[in-house]
Amino acid sequence: MRQELIFTRFERFWHWAQMLIIFALLLTGFEIHGSYQLVGFNKAVMVHNICAWSLLTLWVLAIFWSATTGQWKHYLPTSNQMGDVIRFYLFGIFNGEHHPYRRKRWAKHNPLQRLTYLLLKLVLMPMIWGSGLFYMFYSVWMGQGAHPALPWVANIHVAGAWLMLTFLVAHVYIITTGPTVGEHMMSLLTGYGEVYDDEDEKKLEN
């Protein structure tokens, strides 16, 4: 076990920028939704649109980065140790057990994380930006009359927003379950975290 750079500068930038943007999107999105009045509808729409484009740009960058660096492999789902991890969060954690997963350089996320982040990237985010793009460009596809699909597009987008908020709450909580409350968060700030040696590492790198 050793301290090593697990989150590169780009990853850290990407993560925190995404956090800020999504926070702004949630805040303005729910104002547009009519849940409350905060910055004013017109400003909310403008900020939401700017943030939406920023987020899309960021995603494109991140996808490019993951693809070219091979980092996408961290998100491949696996059932290996999944049961252990779930059991740990449900029971073991209360009995002073150690986290069963040993982070490796080429498998920095535990199986539960892998699955969650994969679902986030493959389901929730496409759901949000897909519906968001349809929403944004409704005048292109709706034709001349009002299109009955618009409420569906909006509802899918809103459903995505609720799911995103739910994820964020859980995500922020789980961050605190490291060896110390702040450890996970610190490693995303400094980039360094504990890594175990991995026999398969050589094979994976090829």
Add this chain to the structure above:
Amino acid sequence: MVITKKKSVDRRTTPIRLFITKTSRSLLKGTLAGLLATASLAVASTADHSEFKVLQGTFATGPDVTKACLECHTEAAAQVQKSIHWNWKIDPAKDSREPGKDNIINNFCMAVRTNEARCTSCHAGYGWKDDKFDFTKQENVDCLVCHDTSGEYSKFPTMAGHPNYTPKEWPPKSGKIREPVDLAKVARSVGESSRDNCGSCHFYGGGGDSVKHGDMDSTLSKPSFGLDVHMDADGLNMTCQDCHTTVDHITAGSRITMNARDMNGIDVPGHEFGGRATCESCHDSDPHKDGPAPLLNKHVAKVACQTCHIPEFARDKKTKVAWDWSTAGKSKETLKDEEGNITYSPKKGDFTWQKKVPPEYAWFNGKMNYTLIGDKTEKNAEGVVELVKLEGSAADSGSRIWPFKVMRSVTPRDPETGQMIVPHLFGKDDAAFWKSYDWQKAAAAGMKAVDQPFSGKVEFTKTTYLFPITHMVAPADQALDCVACHNRDNSRMAGIGGIYLPGRDHSEWLDRIGMLLVLMSILAGIGHGLLRYTRRTKGGQL
């Protein structure tokens, strides 16, 4: 008529006469306001009517003046006789069912028929006192009401379109005497129509200043920028015809022939001339340039410009919003509000006046179905007869959300035939309501005159009548804020169906499920955390 201009100068104030080619279209788009401002110069006419021989001497009557006009303007009367100002309907054929002032039943004075001599004080002609008026006689055309620039010409309220030629008392029994108009002087000071010429009728529709439309009243004679950005007396100072472009005496733009969605964009003179009576004629269909322009321009397809840019009408003067005829004749005392507006008149009943009125909104494709004489009416679920039914829907590409003034009145109806009554109000005969205050007699006489059955029964029914709102365009910074429509609780679009409106609409169950999910994850976090905290003494990870 209140006219302030002194000289008979032809004003050439508009871009109509600017020679604009199709290639300069893009230039026009951005700089129209600038062009208008610089074009606002009074250009002298090449003719000084005070020099003309035929106009020297005196004139006994209006038609005598018209004969003199026609000496030179040989085609003018024939042109006017094709216009809505003359025929009071689009299709002048006698039995035409096309709507017009002539055959529409409204809920002000209800109908023109049998009351002509009073109503036709706003006809661009002389002598329409009953249904025997000769619409082909050229000298019956009134040139002066539209072309007087002296401000001295005005028609007498009850003389079928004539001015008074001898001193006459008005209002009746007031002791006030109206001196006859100096026709010769007026004839020698003719020119292009000003706001006040049009206003002499259009500001006073419904029988008084600001009664009818709500977006047209005498405050538009010299409006401030705040009241009307286009007609602003110290600014663009546009006239009515700058938009209601008039060719061969035919005026563009009318609520009878509305264009609810102008797809033509800018109308370039000489190329696509079809009148300039829509906002798009000058502002094009992507009018917003600053701020969130692309978002605002997306609204153009579904929302009429007027909807946001006329957030309230009757901003400087109250307009009549309700009229209860059922109380007419019940009291002898005239009542007025603090601004001098009559709130009860023995002849007409109770009135309600309102200033700064927010319009009501509806999908509208330009077609207003009016109740015409002879039409059977139905009450809606609230027991109200809608005298105007709008066509249009969210699904229709030609429809947009338009603002309306809704006039709410109580007017007489025949409960047996379902027809609205055409009452005989005005006249010296015994049947006239304003003579004997007997609805039965007034209804019988009126319905007989228009060849319609009358059961002998009169009921008073709530009615609504609609006017599209289009004048009194407010300064841009006073246009409706987004949130006026995009909000849940008091959206101006509360009654607008068929669309999903962000901010106004949401799915209740989706929000409940979403909220539940978020709450559950919060609770799970708190529960999990508490458990971790209480068992932390066991050592190991928190």
